[in-house]
Amino acid sequence: MRKSLGSLSNFIYRHAKLTILLVLLIAGVIGSIALYQGPNFSDAGLEMKGTESQTALNIVKKDFSSVSSKNATEKVVFRAKSGKLTNADKDYAINQFVQKVMQDKDVKVVMTPAQQKNMVKKNTIGYATIVYKQKKANLKQSSVSHALTAVKKTRTAGIQTELTGDLTINQMDTGERSEVYGLIAAIVILAITFSSFAIAGLPILSAIIGLAVSVLGIIILSHHITFVSSDLSLSGMIGLAVGIDYALFIISRYQQEFKKGLSRKNALAKSMTTAGKSVVFAGLTVIVALLAMSVLGISFLSVMGIAGAISVLFALLTSLTFVPAMIILLGAFATGEKPNRFLKVFSKANKNYGWGKFVYKYKFLLAIASVGLLIVTAIPFSHINLGLPTDGNKSTKFTERRAYDLMKEGYGDGNSATLVVLVHTNNQAKAISAYNEIKSNKNVSSTTPPMSGNGKSGNYFMLTVTPKTDGNNIATKKLVNKIRSQSEKSGIPKLLVTGSTAINIDMSDALMKALPKFAAIIIVFAFLLLMVVFRSLMIPTVAVGGFVLSLLATLGALTFIVQDGHMQNLLGLTGKSAILNFAPVLVIGILFGLAMDYEVFLVSRIREVYNQTKDNKKAVLEGLKSSGKAVFAAALIMTAVFMGFVFAGDSTVKSIGIVLTLGILFDAFIVRMILVPAMIAIFENKNWYLPKWLDKILPHIDVE
Incomplete structure (x- = not known):
């Protein structure tokens, strides 16, 4: 791989403009095919x-x-603000509503509350049912317009009228705006990291190109694989975050090598054969982790994993082609020779091994505190309750949520759980x-x-x-x-x-039963992988142990916030709810991949220095100074991107955003930046022990 990446580096150095042109050309071809075929979600x-x-x-x-019936339906819930729904004026308004709805040629029948005999609360609450001629997938936007126009008849007559069902009344934010907020935060973090606004835009641009191509690729594959639109949100989350991270690692290593006195050509070659190799290894690890969700035999999780893997693949490819080509074209801006004076002030915190010295000095205290914090945070996981979001989890700004509340008031909590x-x-x-x-x-x-x-x-x-x-x-x-x-x-x-309730319950039970099996596969895979890479027993033990603790802490914190109802206002949540049933499986797959990313980037640098000097302290200090800075910045970017999705309107996207944000906070900042270096400092030379008989039979993989 080193030779291949070296050859790729030389080609890009000589043909930087051609490389960029080829990347854009491939993106254009994929885009043209996608636009010609159209989506089929x-x-x-x-x-x-x-x-x-x-x-x-x-x-x-x-x-x-x-x-x-397979026909689409819409429930229209009425509540008389004064009087009763049976009063002449209210009854007239409801009939006017029916007449207006029936003007929609796609409506088959409308059944009023009186016809269905469903009025309750002394005839103040009732609901009408609209039955359409088509299935939900074939409903037209004109039907939404008709329904929204019709409800004006009852609302102006003093009847609160809300809708819920198969019509998409609100175009909810499923993450698009959140991605913008995440990008803004990422630009700020990158600008501070590289002391330059010019180079800060490169990882963003690379990630956007990779994300765009992956989305277009998913659109093409949607004609062959059953994707749902929410898969794009997950793909966007992961692709954007890892795309920025991978570009950051390559640029960071390039600047380090250039500052050592290497020419731009040699610095690029060195960064591609070291950081580039780590990027390949990390990217493939994330892809494997996402595709491993298919072992559970749950089709929608398998498809979700495929969508995420596609986004990681294109993020990987753009970081190894587009990024190094732009590095050459940007010249002095990419090498760090022209830093912004204002931003440079913020980049000096780690200049004198400040964080490394702190971790090394208080290694025992930090290790104990980290493990203790993770264990305590994991406690709420013991009573986790899995389920699926309902309209009751949406904001009261949405008519579906208000309809849910009216139905609950009139017909009880179980009205939607038939x-x-x-x-x-x-x-x-x-x-x-x-x-x-x-x-x-x-x-x-x-x-x-x-x-x-x-x-x-x-x-x-x-x-x-x-x-x-x-x-x-x-x-x-x-x-x-x-x-x-x-x-x-x-x-x-x-x-x-x-019924939908029983199906959701069965699905949640099956996912909970599959969780230990999936976690065991991931943990064993991680241990073997890291043992091969670092030729050590202690490094994979600490890494996997930290992963398990961060996973349990993530799910514990998620239970504490979402299910137990703490910090709801801070995160824009609207009340207690069950945990998204596939969130634990999803977080295991994604968190494992990202955890291995940071583990490889950080520990490979520590091992590289240790092999050169045989000085464990210097290895830890240098690793945290160089790779640690990049890992810290990458984790901040991940947090910013995922945190943006916490404030999305769609409750499923919000849940995924919360769990991934928590996962990064615990695994990247506590485990990888504190626990792992502290344990390496404690065990010193024992970190790199591997029995000779085992060393002989294990394959050799060099990611340094």
């Missing part, structure tokens, strides 16, 4: 094949097609017996009588159950399990539970 929800709820849902669609129960029998008396048994559960608010199916899948009766608690509540999960366990009682036929 799926609107399918998260689902898992093979679960009981998914199997039962397939039966419902086949045997109860008359009540399981369960569908299939009774496997051809005996109506047994179906009624099961109905009575289910109805007797303390957490059941209401139950519909059983109705028979068409018998295509066998003999089934179907009934719906509305719990008293919402879909993410532990009590609802217990109710689902209790109904299923009632099948074992004498005289009760087999009961299958489905």
Whole structure:
């Protein structure tokens, strides 16, 4: 690899402009193909094949097609601000609303609260249901306009009117604005790091090009792989962050080598064969970590991992081509010969090994404090509750959230958590017996009588159950399990539970069960990888131990904030909620990749100096001074980019932003910048011990 990167460096040095032209040309070709084909993203929800709820849902669609319409629907919730919905003026306004909605040619039928007999709270709250002729994916923007125009009829008549369902009423911020905020923060951090605004823009530009190409590539692949639009947000988060980081590491090493007296050509070659090799190794590690999510056998996680891996791949390629070419064209601006005087003041903090000396002097205290902090922070993880965001997690600025609150007020917490129960029998008396048994559960608010199916899948009766608690509540999960366990009682036929709530519960349970397996695979892989790279037993032990502690601390802090409801206002959260069910798996995959990035960049430099001097203290001091500065800046950039997504409007994107921000804070700043160098300082020469018999059988990988 060293030879290949050296040859690439020489080519780029001689043909910098041609390299940039080729990068832009490739981007243009991919962009043209993407624009010609157009996107083909799926609107399918998260689902898992093979679960009981998914199997039962397939039966419902086949045997109860008359009540399981695939048509899109919209629920319009009314609340009379004064009087009742049955008053003449309110009734007239609702009828006017219906007439206006029916002007939409795509509307099949509108059912009023009176027709559905669903008015509650002394006839002050009720809801209408709009049924469309199309599926959700085929709804037009004109239907949204019709609905929004129609609700003016009731709102002006003193009726609070909110909408929820399949129409996309609000174009929510899924991260695009947040990326801009993250970029602004990244520019400031890079400008301070390099003491120059000119060179600060290069990592940003490189990351944007890599991100753009990866998004276009995903658009092309969307015709062959079932991507959903939210996959782009994850791809954007990772691609932008690692793209900036990789460019930063190469530029930082280039400046270090140039300041040693090397020519620009030799400095570029040295940075490409050292930092460039580390970038390749780190990038491939992140890609492997993301693709490893496919071992869980959960399709949407596999696709999510593919989207993230694509963004990392293009970030890697642009950092190894576009960045070195721009370094040559920028000349003195890239070497650090023309620093900005104002910014230079901020870059002197680490000049005299300040942080390294501090860590080395208080190594025992810092190691104990770091481990203690991580353990204490991890404690809330013991009661983590997984689920999926609901409209109740959105801001009150959105009509869907206000509709959720109205439905909750009028129909109880469980109104949106309806369960569908299939009774496997051809005996109506047994179906009624099961109905009575289910109805007797303390957490059941209401139950519909059983109705028979068409018998295509066998003999089934179907009934719906509305719990008293919402879909993410532990009590609802217990109710689902209790109904299923009632099948074992004498005289009760087999009961299958489905519906979106049951599907989400099954998915959360499956993900929680898969978590230890995935974590074990990642941990073993990390240990073996680092043992091969650093020819050591102690280095991978500390690195993996730190990774486990930072992971548990991340999930503990996430539980403390999101589930337990602390610091909600600070992060723009709207109340307590369950933890996004795939967040733990996602954070393991991404955090592992980033943790290995920083571990390799930092420890490879420490080992490089140690091999040259055999002085452990000097190795730690020099490693923290050179690579530590770059790692610190990179972690700040990661934090800024991920933190931006915390304030996105989409609750799923917000959850991912929070968990990744916490992950970087714990792993990069506490584990990699404090715990790892402190432990290296404590163990001294023992860090590099590896039994001779093991050294002989392990392959050699040089990333220095």
